[in-house]
Amino acid sequence: MDQEQAAASLAELGNTHRLAVFRFLVKAGHEGALVGDIQRALGIPASTLSHHLARMARVGLIRQEKRSRTIVCIPEYAHLEELIGFLREECCVGIDKAEPAHPAP
Amino acid sequence: MDQEQAAASLAELGNTHRLAVFRFLVKAGHEGALVGDIQRALGIPASTLSHHLARMARVGLIRQEKRSRTIVCIPEYAHLEELIGFLREECCVGIDKAEPAHPAP
DNA sequence: ACCATAATTCGATAATTATCGAACTATAAG
DNA sequence: CTTATAGTTCGATAATTATCGAATTATGGT
Numbered sequence: 504m505d506q507e508q509a510a511a512s513l514a515e516l517g518n519t520h521r522l523a524v525f526r527f528l529v530k531a532g533h534e535g536a537l538v539g540d541i542q543r544a545l546g547i548p549a550s551t552l553s554h555h556l557a558r559m560a561r562v563g564l565i566r567q568e569k570r571s572r573t574i575v576c577i578p579e580y581a582h583l584e585e586l587i588g589f590l591r592e593e594c595c596v597g598i599d600k601a602e603p604a605h606p607a608p
Numbered sequence: 609m610d611q612e613q614a615a616a617s618l619a620e621l622g623n624t625h626r627l628a629v630f631r632f633l634v635k636a637g638h639e640g641a642l643v644g645d646i647q648r649a650l651g652i653p654a655s656t657l658s659h660h661l662a663r664m665a666r667v668g669l670i671r672q673e674k675r676s677r678t679i680v681c682i683p684e685y686a687h688l689e690e691l692i693g694f695l696r697e698e699c700c701v702g703i704d705k706a707e708p709a710h711p712a713p
Numbered sequence: 714a715c716c717a718t719a720a721t722t723c724g725a726t727a728a729t730t731a732t733c734g735a736a737c738t739a740t741a742a743g
Numbered sequence: 744c745t746t747a748t749a750g751t752t753c754g755a756t757a758a759t760t761a762t763c764g765a766a767t768t769a770t771g772g773t
Contacts, residue, residue, distance in 0.1 A: 518760090518761090553721055558760095572718065583695065647750095653733055656731075676739095679751095
């Protein structure tokens with residue numbers, strides 16, 4: 504994951520509604536949740552939620568699968584892992600230079 | 609770190625300029641770097657950079673220490689660690705429910 | 714065919730964020 | 744005291760993002 508992608512994903516998670524949605528989906532597990540479920544659980548107006556879901560899907564944070572009339576939203580764990588990996592590299596580059604707060608085993 | 613704080617920090621990192629600044633500071637290490645150094649290294653106009661630095665400091669991603677005429681910017685590693693911790697909790701809640709891609713030791 | 718449900722798209726508006734030159738403040742050096 | 748340097752603040756504008764009702768599309772059930 505490059506800097507552009509990382510920034511894009513971070514920006515999407517950097518919104519309370521979208522972060523709440525993502526948390527909800529992660530709790531829902533690999534089966535995901537329907538748009539309507541999210542809507543009822545979080546009380547976000549349908550069109551607003553749709554907007555946020557589209558953005559999250561655009562950067563690869565979630566995946567949307569159509570099941571007849573409904574749409575299942577599934578969190579992309581691998582994507583989050585990559586994002587965390589990117590941040591961790593950032594973090595650890597400098598952390599050993601001095602004051603080793605996290606002594607490597 | 610609660611959801612509000614996490615979202616705020618993620619939003620700040622979710623901007624290419626600020627993410628570049630943060631990476632630069634992490635590489636600089638615990639001694640940090642001067643505003644002017646960042647400015648010259650990344651080629652961001654002074655007033656724009658000042659704006660971004662203020663935002664990053666506001667959410668605790670960096671710390672700014674005045675040294676006579678100059679200002680040292682230091683990355684708050686602990687803050688990033690907390691943020692990563694928050695994301696990791698998110699991620700791992702659902703990851704074991706099925707398809708254990710990351711088998712716990 | 715008709716109605717209900719699920720969700721998106723449209724469209725208009727509000728709110729936030731980004732950008733950057735110019736003016737300003739603070740400090741150091743001569 | 745004057746000048747130079749480091750950085751911020753101001754102010755104005757552009758660009759992006761957020762919000763949400765209304766209209767629309769798609770599908771299933773009766």
